[in-house]
Every structure is written in C-alpha cells, then in structure tokens.
Amino acid sequence: MRVAFLGKGGAGKTTTAAGFIKYAATRHPFVLAVDADVNAHLKSALNAEGEAKQLGLHFDEITSYLRGQRTDLGERPIIGTTPPSLKSNFITAKPDSPFIEKYGLKHGNITLITVGTYQEEDVGGSCYHEKLKSLAGIFHHMLDTDDDIVIADTTAGTDNVATSLSFAYDLNIFVVEPTEKSVKVFTDYVEIAGNIANKTYIIGNKIDGDEDSEFIQQTVGKDRYLGSIPLSQNLKKFEQGELDALTCFHNEQFGAFARLYDLLRSQKRDWNSYLDRLRKTYKWDCERWYSDFYGVNLQEGLDEEFTYDAVLSKWAKQKTLAGV
Numbered sequence: 410m411r412v413a414f415l416g417k418g419g420a421g422k423t424t425t426a427a428g429f430i431k432y433a434a435t436r437h438p439f440v441l442a443v444d445a446d447v448n449a450h451l452k453s454a455l456n457a458e459g460e461a462k463q464l465g466l467h468f469d470e471i472t473s474y475l476r477g478q479r480t481d482l483g484e485r486p487i488i489g490t491t492p493p494s495l496k497s498n499f500i501t502a503k504p505d506s507p508f509i510e511k512y513g514l515k516h517g518n519i520t521l522i523t524v525g526t527y528q529e530e531d532v533g534g535s536c537y538h539e540k541l542k543s544l545a546g547i548f549h550h551m552l553d554t555d556d557d558i559v560i561a562d563t564t565a566g567t568d569n570v571a572t573s574l575s576f577a578y579d580l581n582i583f584v585v586e587p588t589e590k591s592v593k594v595f596t597d598y599v600e601i602a603g604n605i606a607n608k609t610y611i612i613g614n615k616i617d618g619d620e621d622s623e624f625i626q627q628t629v630g631k632d633r634y635l636g637s638i639p640l641s642q643n644l645k646k647f648e649q650g651e652l653d654a655l656t657c658f659h660n661e662q663f664g665a666f667a668r669l670y671d672l673l674r675s676q677k678r679d680w681n682s683y684l685d686r687l688r689k690t691y692k693w694d695c696e697r698w699y700s701d702f703y704g705v706n707l708q709e710g711l712d713e714e715f716t717y718d719a720v721l722s723k724w725a726k727q728k729t730l731a732g733v
C-alpha cells in the first residue's frame with residue numbers, strides 16, 4: 410500500500426517521511442521509498458549514498474518499458490495517465506523488480522526512487538507536473554499488494570490534488586506544525602480534495618507540549634490525528650554534525666508511527682475505482698490538451714477490456730502453476 414506525506418513548506422514532510430521509512434524498514438522486509446519533491450532531499454534524510462537516477466529525465470525510456478507488448482495504441486504515445494492494457498509491462502514494489510533494480514538506489518532493505526529536479530533547459534519553461542508524469546505512469550502500472558509498503562515524500566502545499574497522483578496513494582499524511590498557517594494548508598486541501606480527504610490523516614510535528622497538539626486537534630478533530638513528534642533538539646544537533654543524535658531523534662519520532670503503520674497495513678485498494686478514476690483523468694487530459702498536442706486522437710483504440718484484477722489473477726495463476 411502507498412502513503413504520501415504532504416503539508417506546508419518546511420512543516421517537516423521530508424524529515425517525517427524519512428523517519429517513517431526507517432521505522433517501517435524495522436518492521437517489514439522491504440520498503441520502496443519515493444522522492445516526489447522538486448527539492449529532492451529524501452536521499453540525504455535517509456543517509457543513503459550513491460547516485461539516484463532521476464525518473465523525470467527518463468520519461469520516454471520508462472513509457473517504452475511500460476508499453477510492453479500492447480498493440481491497442483498503435484504508434485500513439487503513452488502519457489502519464491494512459492490506462493494500462495493486459496499486455497503492458499507492470500511493476501511490482503519488490504526488491505527484485507527489474508524496474509526498481511534499474512532505477513532505484515538501494516539502502517539496506519529500502520530502495521529509493523527519485524523523480525528529480527529541474528535541469529538547465531527547464532529554466533523559464535517547465536513545470537514540475539512534467540517531471541511527475543513519469544511517477545504517475547509508474548504508479549498506474551504498479552501492482553503493489555497490501556503486503557507491500559511504498560512511502561512518498563511530496564511537494565509542499567495542496568499541489569498534489571492537481572495531478573493523477575492525488576488518487577494514486579492509499580493514504581495521505583499531512584505533517585502539521587502547531588501554527589494557523591500549517592493547519593490551514595490541511596483545511597484548504599480537505600475543501601478541494603473531495604473523497605480523497607477521507608483517506609487523509611495528520612501527524613503533528615515540532616510539538617512542544619500538549620497545548621500544541623490540542624491546538625491542531627481543535628481544528629482537524631481527534632479522529633484524524635495519528636500522533637505527535639516533539640520539537641527536537643536532537644535533530645538540530647544531528648544537523649550540526651553530531652551523528653549519534655539521529656538515533657535519539659528517531660526514538661522521539663518512532664512513538665508517533667505505530668498507529669500510522671497499522672493503518673497503512675490495514676488498507677485495501679479498490680482497483681476498480683482506481684481504474685475508473687484513471688480512465689476519467691485520461692479522457693480529460695486527452696480532451697483538454699494531449700490529443701491536440703500530438704495531433705492524434707489518443708482515446709482511439711484504447712484497451713477497454715483491461716482491469717487490474719484480470720492481471721492480478723493471471724499472476725496468481727502463474728504463481729500457483731510454478732508452485733510459488
């Protein structure tokens with residue numbers, strides 16, 4: 410199941426996502442971490458080393474992989490929201506997935522994939538949604554099960570609702586500081602997010618005493634509030650070079666993660682609603698912009714028979730036959 414960390418700029422999304430990734434990795438054999446922020450800081454927050462490939466730079470290569478053996482599209486291009494066909498290539502959220510192995514950066518039992526940032530040629534003429542469409546294509550072809558854990562750090566604010574990534578996550582976690590502005594980013598999101606708001610919860614961050622957590626809960630309610638992370642001196646010490654202080658900070662953070670972990674593990678994805686939403690978004694994308702842009706009707710010929718359940722049951726049968 411997939412969870413995204415959202416919130417106001419500087420609220421602590423990356424710090425909290427990295428903490429939860431590490432926490433989940435202590436309880437689960439494998440975690441797929443996703444850096445979906447233009448300011449890609451998740452790698453350093455995880456203390457991971459090595460080069461992280463930028464998915465945003467490999468859109469053509471990625472879509473050519475996802476296309477697999479499908480013939481329904483003919484020569485027509487794949488965009489970020491193109492629904493799969495039964496003959497597409499799919500991706501698992503497992504460490505031995507060829508796709509994850511190729512694009513991910515391994516760090517213990519965590520693998521990080523990174524959307525990446527702007528290049529010089531993007532200056533003055535590009536928007537981050539152009540980069541995020543690689544991740545959208547990946548998620549819409551990812552057959553992760555309720556036994557998989559995928560955790561994403563995202564861009565600041567409510568921007569997430571404007572792309573198909575808004576429905577790609579099973580849970581959204583708002584990281585909220587005890588300030589009016591921070592709480593308002595959450596209430597603004599709930600106002601526009603429609604039924605996605607039903608799967609959105611809150612973690613209080615930089616909490617200095619009960620009054621701070623009560624301040625947030627007064628507005629957001631108690632049911633959605635999963636836990637508090639203290640305003641930590643240890644994190645500052647770590648950022649000033651005291652490496653041991655990170656373990657102390659994790660101990661402070663981890664107390665807030667048990668409820669979130671259980672909630673994530675209890676999610677079940679409704680693949681049919683997911684596909685329905687994806688098809689509507691694709692239709693909208695084609696009508697609004699992409700068919701004109703490419704000069705072809707991108708909706709023509711699309712495999713309408715496809716369902717995620719059909720691929721999943723095909724995979725299950727193959728596993729049974731192979732005795733796995």
Ligand SMILES: Nc1ncnc2c1ncn2[C@@H]1O[C@H](COP(=O)(O)OP(=O)(O)OP(=O)(O)O)[C@@H](O)[C@H]1O
Pocket residue numbers: 416417418419420421422423424425446448564565614615616638639640641642644645648
């Ligand atoms: N619990 C905490 N206690 C003390 N400082 C914290 C805590 N959480 C985060 N910070 C600090 O707050 C700052 C912002 O954190 P972080 O980069 O995680 O926020 P962000 O929401 O990801 O920011 P951006 O919107 O720029 O991506 C950092 O300096 C971080 O060290």
Ligand SMILES: [Mg+2]
Pocket residue numbers: 422423424446448450562
């Ligand atoms: Mg961040």
